[in-house]
Each structure stands twice: as structure tokens, then as C-alpha cells.
Amino acid sequence: MRFMAAYDLMETARNTNAWLGATARTMGSYPLTALAPHPGFKMLAAWGEVMERSFNRMVVKPDWNIAALPGDDQTDHSVVVKKELERPFGDLIRFKVQGRAPMARRILLVAPMSGHYATLLRSTVVSLLPDADVWVTDWHNARDIPVSAGKFDIEDYTLYLVDFMKALGPDINVIAVCQPAPLTLAATALLAEQDPEAQPRTLTLIGGPVDPDAAATDVTDFGRRVTMGQLEQSMVQRVGFQYAGVGRMVYPGLLQLSSFISMNAETHGKAFTNQMIAIANGEASDHDKHNKFYDEYLAVMDMPAEFYLSTVERIFKDLEIAQNRFVVDGHQVDIGKITQVAVKTVEGGKDDISAPGQCVAALDMLTGLPDSKKANYIEPEAGHYGIFAGGSWRKNIRPLVLDFIDANSGGAAPVKRGRKLKAVK
Structure with missing residues (x-):
């Protein structure tokens, strides 16, 4: 103990x-x-x-606090957070704009499970809501999950993403931010092989370690330098008696x-x-x-120990995604099976967490996807957070991502950016 x-x-x-x-x-x-x-x-x-x-x-989960959106009917349309799919380790939530007709663009933001809550993407959500219907993966704090709920590692994370994408349908556009980029790529490949009709329309990977060895950072150096035994001894603890997850092994x-x-x-x-x-x-x-x-x-959440340790061992040390050797529930995933989903990568020129080269490596792995469905972009002056929040995201990256979604809409009529809201009568 x-x-x-x-x-x-x-x-x-x-x-x-x-x-x-x-x-x-x-x-x-x-x-x-x-x-x-x-x-x-x-x-x-x-x-x-x-x-x-x-x-x-440090022990409070932030609220989303999404302000109402103005409509052309001279009223403000409130934004309500709704749970559309509930799971022990994370929910699929939707930002429902009250009184607004369904949008042509439908976007799933895959939030990282890397210490902060999904609310870290609040500004990203706010920037996309006027132009799209938005869903987010809302991961739970491991300290609040009873031990009876079982384990949660990177394979479970991938299967959660598969379930979420299936629930949203094939006209969804997925944007994975940072840590989940390689696992979202794997989930898409799994769908391409096992349930092609449920594949998303587009996949945008933002600043994620698809191939950590493509460019060294302090994060990758740490992953190489420290043994798994050292990590388990120094980083993993059991949740204390104060929380529902008492006894669960976590990275606090x-x-x-x-x-x-x-x-x-x-x-x-x-x-x-x-x-x-x-x-x-x-x-x-x-x-x-x-x-x-x-x-x-400062609002941080505990991470399941098995998720943290399997991320370091399998993504960073063994390079299972980068070398196309990732196994989910006994099945080896083949990234080359993706042949229809348009894929775009976004990197920051000054990203010191997931350096340029780590994310764009995904495009070379997509051997079954034509070049016409691949795209990449580097924002020269952006750091890690700047590629999904702040001025670089709003002014440069967000418009390019929306254009990419529209260009691969499969014939669906794109919605003009900046379109005013219309109330549903």
C-alpha cells in the first residue's frame, strides 16, 4: 500500500x-x-x-462554459452539452446549439488523454461551432473510476474511438489533437478493414507522435532513456481513500x-x-x-496506469504504430487498409513536444491511399498549443482544415464559413 x-x-x-x-x-x-x-x-x-x-x-474539472451563438433571427442560441454515448472511461459528448438546423459539416474532436481534461480544447470547440456540429471525446479522471470497471490501455482507447465513430456515422470528419493521433489512425484503419461503411469521411491529425523517432524532442528522449521498470516505480501510484477509484493504479x-x-x-x-x-x-x-x-x-486528471505505461512502451519505445505492427484485441491493424478516408496532417514549426516530422509520417504509412487524398501543412511559427488553439489555429490552420473537409465532402453541399445561424421553427 x-x-x-x-x-x-x-x-x-x-x-x-x-x-x-x-x-x-x-x-x-x-x-x-x-x-x-x-x-x-x-x-x-x-x-x-x-x-x-x-x-x-488542481482537483476541479473545468466547466465548458460555451457562450451562446448569435443567429440571424436576432436571438442568441444557447449551447448545451449532451452525452450521446456513455462509457466507464469516457463519454462521447455533443455541443448542441439550441434552435439550429443540422449543419453539413459534422466534426468529432478526439481529445488527448495526457493529463488535462478535454476542456483544454474549449477554444477549438468555440472556433468550430459556428460552422459545424461538434462532438468531443470527454475522458474521465481515473481517480473517479472504480476498480471494478477494469483496465484501460491503448487498445481499449482505440476500441472506444471505433465505437464513437460508428455511432456518429460515415459522414463524420475526425480531428485528433496531439496524443491520440496515432491511435485515431489505427482506429480508422480498423474500421476500414472490419466495417468499411462506418469509416469517417476525413481524418485530420494535429501534432501527434505517429512516428516519435522521426524527430527527437525531450519527450522522446525521456521515453528512450527511462526503463519501464523505472517508470512504474517512480510514476505509478494507487488512488487514495478519498475517491471512488480507491486502489486503482494511476499516473497521478x-x-x-x-x-x-x-x-x-x-x-x-x-x-x-x-x-x-x-x-x-x-x-x-x-x-x-x-x-x-x-x-x-492547473486542472489535471489522473491517467490509468496501464494506458500511460502502454503508451510509452508500445508507441514510443517499440514504435508499433510507426512500424505498422499495432495489435488491437488480438488483431494486427494494417494502416495500408485505409483507401477512402482523406487524411491531412498539421504540425507546428516550433513544436517542442511533437516535433515536425512525427505527425506527417502518417502519410507515408497510407500505402493504399491515393496522393490526391493526402495533405499536410506546417505552421512555421506555431508551438504545440498554437496548432489547435490561439491565433495560428484561428487565422491559418482552422480555415485550411475546413477547406479540406469541404473538398472531401463526397458531394455534400459545403456550408460557407461564417454562416449565420438559423432558428428551427
Whole structure:
């Protein structure tokens, strides 16, 4: 049970830091401190506010908070999140725009299971909703899943994607962001072989490690350098007694977050220092740029241990996808079986997580797909997050992806970008 003790120790440390922050904020904000207008009191309160908010966000799943979309009937159409397919480890959810007719474009966003919730794609969803009906894979926090639900590794993940694509039908356009790119490619190949009628219309892979050896990064170097035994001993813990998944082996979100922050410790340290100064000067707000980013960035989820370990071993170390040797439920998947689905890859020129070359490698593996159905694009100045969120995505990448979807619509009438919403009477 030593791993469970380690898990609870981390949660205790998080809870204690949140309490210390709340205490400092309260002490620095006592009315009596106004009698001695020393800047130290304001800085103490500011430090406490940042600490309390930051450590409390680490165990909260963010809301989608999708704003209503304006329509040409002079009304705003609210967006409702609906579960269309429920599974123990993740749901297929739809962003239903109330009062809007079905759109010609139908898009499934495959969110990564890499430490953050699917809400990391909130801005991506917002940018696509005016032009398409949108679904997202909403993965669950492993700490909340009872041990009785069983395991969840990369084969199970792939089969989930197969089920989701079957449920949505062959006119769906799939966009896989980051980590799920190789598994989404495998799921599409599995459908092409076993259920061709259920294949998606198009597949867009954004910044994913289809072939990690194509370009080295700190992530691939780490995967090569560390043994599976070392990973299991240092990264895997048992969920503590506080959660429904008590006893489940996981790669804890708090441990993942420490790795995320350590990669850019100086940048994060400067950001938090600047926020404390802004709060002390009365220049910060509840939804300012800092809080909007870190409320999402600090909200982390536990990953099933078998999923994390099988990802490192089979995707990064053994290169099963890259070498077309991936096996799902006893069946070897052949990427070359994809012959009808148009495939586009998108990479960021400054991506330090999945470097240029790792994702575009998928196109060479599609030996059964004609070149006319293949496309690739590199956004020169974009980093990893910039290729699916932010200015590079909105201005350059998103229009190209929508054009690619329209060009391979199979004769369906494309919807003009920027089309205003029409209410259904």
C-alpha cells in the first residue's frame, strides 16, 4: 500500500498549500492592516490569493462554459452539452446549439488523454461551432473510476474511438489533437478493414507522435532513456481513500503537473510573480488572462496506469504504430487498409513536444491511399498549443482544415464559413 500512501501524501501537500494560501490571504486582508499601510500586507494577501486559487484548481474539472451563438433571427442560441454515448472511461459528448438546423459539416474532436481534461480544447470547440456540429471525446479522471470497471490501455482507447465513430456515422470528419493521433489512425484503419461503411469521411491529425523517432524532442528522449521498470516505480501510484477509484493504479495528475511545470519553470515562476504584483496593485481580475490560462492548465486528471505505461512502451519505445505492427484485441491493424478516408496532417514549426516530422509520417504509412487524398501543412511559427488553439489555429490552420473537409465532402453541399445561424421553427 506504499503507493496509496504516496498518493494521499501528495493530496495532503496540495490541501495544505491551499489552506496556507487561504490563511495568508485572510491575514493580509484584515481591516486593521489598513492602519499600517505597509505594502507587505498587500503582497501577503496577493500571495495567498494566488496560492489558494492555484492549488484548489488542481482537483476541479473545468466547466465548458460555451457562450451562446448569435443567429440571424436576432436571438442568441444557447449551447448545451449532451452525452450521446456513455462509457466507464469516457463519454462521447455533443455541443448542441439550441434552435439550429443540422449543419453539413459534422466534426468529432478526439481529445488527448495526457493529463488535462478535454476542456483544454474549449477554444477549438468555440472556433468550430459556428460552422459545424461538434462532438468531443470527454475522458474521465481515473481517480473517479472504480476498480471494478477494469483496465484501460491503448487498445481499449482505440476500441472506444471505433465505437464513437460508428455511432456518429460515415459522414463524420475526425480531428485528433496531439496524443491520440496515432491511435485515431489505427482506429480508422480498423474500421476500414472490419466495417468499411462506418469509416469517417476525413481524418485530420494535429501534432501527434505517429512516428516519435522521426524527430527527437525531450519527450522522446525521456521515453528512450527511462526503463519501464523505472517508470512504474517512480510514476505509478494507487488512488487514495478519498475517491471512488480507491486502489486503482494511476499516473497521478499532480505528478504530471509537476513535470509540466518543471519543463518551463522559469516562465511559470515569472507568470505567478507578475500575477501577485498585479493583485497587490489592484490590476487583476477574476477572469483575466492569467487566471483563464492557469485555471485550465492547473486542472489535471489522473491517467490509468496501464494506458500511460502502454503508451510509452508500445508507441514510443517499440514504435508499433510507426512500424505498422499495432495489435488491437488480438488483431494486427494494417494502416495500408485505409483507401477512402482523406487524411491531412498539421504540425507546428516550433513544436517542442511533437516535433515536425512525427505527425506527417502518417502519410507515408497510407500505402493504399491515393496522393490526391493526402495533405499536410506546417505552421512555421506555431508551438504545440498554437496548432489547435490561439491565433495560428484561428487565422491559418482552422480555415485550411475546413477547406479540406469541404473538398472531401463526397458531394455534400459545403456550408460557407461564417454562416449565420438559423432558428428551427
